[in-house]
Amino acid sequence: MPKGDRPIVLYPAYFDVGRSRQQGRRVAKRWAVEMPTTQEVASAAKALGLEPQVEDGKAFPSTPWRKEGRVLVRADYYKTSIVQKVAKRIKESR
Numbered sequence: 001m002p003k004g005d006r007p008i009v010l011y012p013a014y015f016d017v018g019r020s021r022q023q024g025r026r027v028a029k030r031w032a033v034e035m036p037t038t039q040e041v042a043s044a045a046k047a048l049g050l051e052p053q054v055e056d057g058k059a060f061p062s063t064p065w066r067k068e069g070r071v072l073v074r075a076d077y078y079k080t081s082i083v084q085k086v087a088k089r090i091k092e093s094r
Contacts, residue, residue: 007053007072008079010045012036013060015087024062026080031087033094038069044089045073050082 013024017032025032033040038054045052050073058070075082 005074008075008082010041010052010071010073010083010086011060012038012041012068012070013063014083015041015090024060026083027087031084031091033090036090038071040090040093041071041086044086044093045071045082047089048082048085050075 011024012035013019014026015032015036016025017029017034019025038056042052042054053072054069055072056069057067059065059067060070073082
């Protein structure tokens, strides 16, 4: 895998309304949901055509005891915009 070809990592914590920005939430409260799962993140990413890969048993660095898993996606644009699109998709699917 070439160096510039790193996947974008999406943790459920990014979309969790129960977390503060300091605890890892990356989206506005109005786009965040309660207790998002890796499956939800993955299906939202899939709906956006991002070919998600789920990695179970992985933990968000600031909460290593919560092994919620994470989702890897390939994309050629900014992580921030991907995080926001995935968040909106999860919100709509609820």
